[in-house]
Every structure is written in C-alpha cells, then in structure tokens.
Amino acid sequence: MLKIREFVQGDDEEVWLRIGNESFKEYDDFRPSTMEDMEIWEKDPGFDPVGMFLAEMNGETIGRVQAYVDKKREEKKGFVRALGVVPEFRRRGIGRELTERAIKSLRERGMETAQCWIRDDKIPCKHLFESMGFDLIRIFSAMRRELNIIPSDVGGNEDVRLRVMREDREDIELLRWLVDEAFSEHFDFRASTLEEWKHWSEHPDFDRKGWFFALLAHKPVGHVGTWIDSKFVKHTGIKRGWIDTIGVLKSHRRKGIGTSLILHGMHYLRSKGMTEVELGVDDLNQTEAIKLYDKVGFRVIRKDLTYLRNIV
Ligand SMILES: CC(C)(COP(=O)(O)OP(=O)(O)OC[C@H]1O[C@@H](n2cnc3c(N)ncnc32)[C@H](O)[C@@H]1OP(=O)(O)O)[C@@H](O)C(=O)NCCC(=O)NCCS
Known part of the structure; x- marks a missing residue:
C-alpha cells in the first residue's frame, strides 16, 4: 500500500x-547531501516544510517531493521540486502520485501554475511531466570550460577597476542591488532580500574573496561571484568551480565589463586550485549572455529545461 504523508520537521531530515541521495546518485555531478546542508537549508529565510511529502510503501520510505510556494512572489506560481523515487520502486506510478500530491498542495495554497526544472537527458522525468500536462517553456544551457589556459586577448574594459567584496552589510546590500538591477528584466525574476543574501553569505562555502564589483570612476556597475562546493570537490575529486552570478548594469553593457568580470572570476577559481568552471545561462537571455561565455571559451554541456502547467 502506498501512503503519501507530510514531512515532519525535526524528525524526517535524515530520511x-x-x-534524495538514493534517487539522485545516478546524476553525473552527484554528491551526497549531508545533515549540514539540511540544517543550512532549514535556516534559509525561504524554507518552508509545508508542501514537503514522503512516500511510504509498507512502512518503508521510498520517495519524496516538495511543493514550494515562494511567499515573496506576487504571481500565483508554485514549484514542484526535489522529486525522487528510489531505483527499486520506479515505474510503479509513485513518481506520478507524488507529483499529483504536490500539485494538489500548490492548488490548496492558491497557486494557479506549477513550474519545475528537468535536465534534458533525464528521459523518465521528461516523460513523467509531459504526460501530466506540463509544457516546455524555457531552455537553459549549462556551460563549462577548463581553466588550464585563460584567454587574455578577448577584449575587456581597460578603465574598469575590480574590487573584492568586503564582509560588511553595506557590501551585501550593494551586491543585492547590483544583482537585482542586472536581472530585473530576466525570465522568472523576483527581487531578492537582504536577509536572503545574508543567509547566503553565511554559508560555510561562501568565500567573499571570490566576489568582485566592477567600478568605473569609483561607481559600481557590475558584479561577479564565484562558488566552490567543497563537498562536491571532496566527493568527486573533480576540481570544478562555478560562476555563481555575473551582471552589468544596463547602462554600461557592451563595453567589455562583463568580459573583465568573468575573466577575473576564472582567474580566482584557478588560484583556488580549480581546473574547470561551469555556469548556467538562459538561452533566450535578451542580453545574449551566451555569446560572452562562448567568447571566453565555455561550451554547452547540457540543457536544463523549465516546464510549466496550469493547475487551476
Ligand atoms: C523521475 C522519477 C521520479 C519517476 O519516478 P517513477 O515512480 O518511476 O515514475 P512513475 O512510475 O510514476 O512513472 C510515471 C510516468 O513517467 C514516465 N517514465 C517513468 N520512468 C520512465 C522511464 N524509465 N522511461 C520512460 N518514461 C518513464 C512514463 O511516462 C510513466 O508513465 P507510464 O508508466 O504510464 O508510461 C524517478 O525516475 C527518479 O527518481 N529519477 C531520479 C531523480 C530525478 O531525476 N528527479 C528529478 C525529476 S525531474
């Protein structure tokens, strides 16, 4: 007998x-999530145990899903996330039941659409969501390159000065402002909060020395942030870092500032011993960011798909 029950905070973290670890271990960039990750997540200002479900079969837990409502969003769009069924119990309709439960939960909380993300090579996920009426609405590219040679002859801005982020509240506020300004016209944008950035900056892997502001005549006009997931590096042995975010104010685009920023981020990651770097970009990004990444040698390694369904 399949039973789907609510997650109980304080009791169900380990399960x-x-x-998650059993369901996602087939992913090529998998690393096990730990209790420390869970504790950090539960402290996130947006964390909400409501909508988290576990599937049990004869008392054994075998699947999970999260139906997430982002309370900071005005539009009535919810998210189906973290869906996983352990391999031995697949193809028995459990993924579908969990997804249906998640949709019901979003509907009960007033959501009108449900969104989810799927990697293009995850055929079971694609079939599952497509068979449940989700439509592909947006495609993102994951891009990667090695860091052995970092190009120096690809332009850049001669006048821009890059300064490392400081630890104070003022710089966190500046980062929040620069990110929101740069992304305000992007797909799925919602303004971030200082509290969220503060939480992010307190993560044990957050390294502010890898976060930079671009200054023109002392005025901040852009930012880049790098990330190294220390547990990923330790688990896989792959020395891969990420360009977590990069942006230039609209008024200062097409002047080589983005190039200077990304090159700087790449040099920083290499200085920390990373041998490759990855990032994600919206294929329909109006600023054609993908061209910048292509210019500095990134190549597409995967597509990440966004699906949406009307649930009214
Ligand atoms: C995706 C996942 C949750 C599906 O769980 P599941 O319990 O096996 O799914 P169901 O049995 O409910 O299958 C429902 C539908 O999904 C599709 N599907 C599931 N597995 C499939 C497979 N191996 N190949 C093709 N289609 C598949 C089919 O359309 C299926 O309907 P059908 O059986 O009537 O043809 C499971 O494969 C999983 O945990 N994958 C790893 C974790 C993951 O990638 N999560 C992210 C999901 S976006």
Missing part, C-alpha cells in the same frame, strides 16, 4: 536526505 529526506537518504531518499
């Missing part, structure tokens, strides 16, 4: 992690 939530176990199901």
Whole structure:
C-alpha cells in the first residue's frame, strides 16, 4: 500500500536526505547531501516544510517531493521540486502520485501554475511531466570550460577597476542591488532580500574573496561571484568551480565589463586550485549572455529545461 504523508520537521531530515541521495546518485555531478546542508537549508529565510511529502510503501520510505510556494512572489506560481523515487520502486506510478500530491498542495495554497526544472537527458522525468500536462517553456544551457589556459586577448574594459567584496552589510546590500538591477528584466525574476543574501553569505562555502564589483570612476556597475562546493570537490575529486552570478548594469553593457568580470572570476577559481568552471545561462537571455561565455571559451554541456502547467 502506498501512503503519501507530510514531512515532519525535526524528525524526517535524515530520511529526506537518504531518499534524495538514493534517487539522485545516478546524476553525473552527484554528491551526497549531508545533515549540514539540511540544517543550512532549514535556516534559509525561504524554507518552508509545508508542501514537503514522503512516500511510504509498507512502512518503508521510498520517495519524496516538495511543493514550494515562494511567499515573496506576487504571481500565483508554485514549484514542484526535489522529486525522487528510489531505483527499486520506479515505474510503479509513485513518481506520478507524488507529483499529483504536490500539485494538489500548490492548488490548496492558491497557486494557479506549477513550474519545475528537468535536465534534458533525464528521459523518465521528461516523460513523467509531459504526460501530466506540463509544457516546455524555457531552455537553459549549462556551460563549462577548463581553466588550464585563460584567454587574455578577448577584449575587456581597460578603465574598469575590480574590487573584492568586503564582509560588511553595506557590501551585501550593494551586491543585492547590483544583482537585482542586472536581472530585473530576466525570465522568472523576483527581487531578492537582504536577509536572503545574508543567509547566503553565511554559508560555510561562501568565500567573499571570490566576489568582485566592477567600478568605473569609483561607481559600481557590475558584479561577479564565484562558488566552490567543497563537498562536491571532496566527493568527486573533480576540481570544478562555478560562476555563481555575473551582471552589468544596463547602462554600461557592451563595453567589455562583463568580459573583465568573468575573466577575473576564472582567474580566482584557478588560484583556488580549480581546473574547470561551469555556469548556467538562459538561452533566450535578451542580453545574449551566451555569446560572452562562448567568447571566453565555455561550451554547452547540457540543457536544463523549465516546464510549466496550469493547475487551476
Ligand atoms: C523521475 C522519477 C521520479 C519517476 O519516478 P517513477 O515512480 O518511476 O515514475 P512513475 O512510475 O510514476 O512513472 C510515471 C510516468 O513517467 C514516465 N517514465 C517513468 N520512468 C520512465 C522511464 N524509465 N522511461 C520512460 N518514461 C518513464 C512514463 O511516462 C510513466 O508513465 P507510464 O508508466 O504510464 O508510461 C524517478 O525516475 C527518479 O527518481 N529519477 C531520479 C531523480 C530525478 O531525476 N528527479 C528529478 C525529476 S525531474
């Protein structure tokens, strides 16, 4: 007998992690999630245990899903996330039941659409969501390059000065402002809060020395942030870092500032011993960011798909 029950905060963390780790271990960039990750997540200002479900079969937990409502969003769009069924119990309709439960939960909380993300090579996920009426609405590219040679002859801005982020509240506020300004016209944008950035900056892997502001005549006009997931590097042995975010104010685009920023981020990651770097970009990004990444040698390694369904 299949039973789908609510997640109980304080009791179910370990089982939530176990199901996730068993379900996602087939991913090529998998690393196990730990209790420390869970504790950090539960402290996130946006964390909400409501909508988290576990599937049990004869008392054994075998699947999970999260139906997430982002309370900071005005539009009535919810998210289906973290869906996983352990391999031995697949193809028995459990993924579908969990997704249906998640949609019901979003509907009960007033959501009108449900969105989810799927990697293009995850055929079971694609079939599952497409068979449940989700439509592909947006495609993102994951891009990667090695860091052995970092190009120096690809332009850049001669006048721009890059300064490392400081630890104070003022710089966190500046980062928040620069990111929101740069992304305000982007797909799925919602303004971030200082509290969220503060939480991010307190993550044990957050390294402010890898976060930079671009200054023109002392005025901040852009930012770049790098990320190294220390547990990923330790688990896989792959020395891969990420360009977490990069942006230039609209008024200062097409002047080589983005090039200077990304090159700087790449040099920083290499200085930390990374041998490759990855980033994600919206294929329909109006600023054609993908061309910048292409210019500095990134190549597409995967597509990440966004699906949406009307749930009214
Ligand atoms: C995706 C996942 C949750 C599906 O769980 P599941 O319990 O096996 O799914 P169901 O049995 O409910 O299948 C429902 C539909 O999904 C599709 N599907 C599931 N597995 C499939 C497979 N191996 N190949 C093709 N289609 C598949 C089919 O359309 C299926 O309907 P059908 O059986 O009537 O043809 C599971 O494969 C999983 O945990 N994958 C790893 C974790 C993951 O990638 N999560 C992210 C999901 S976006």
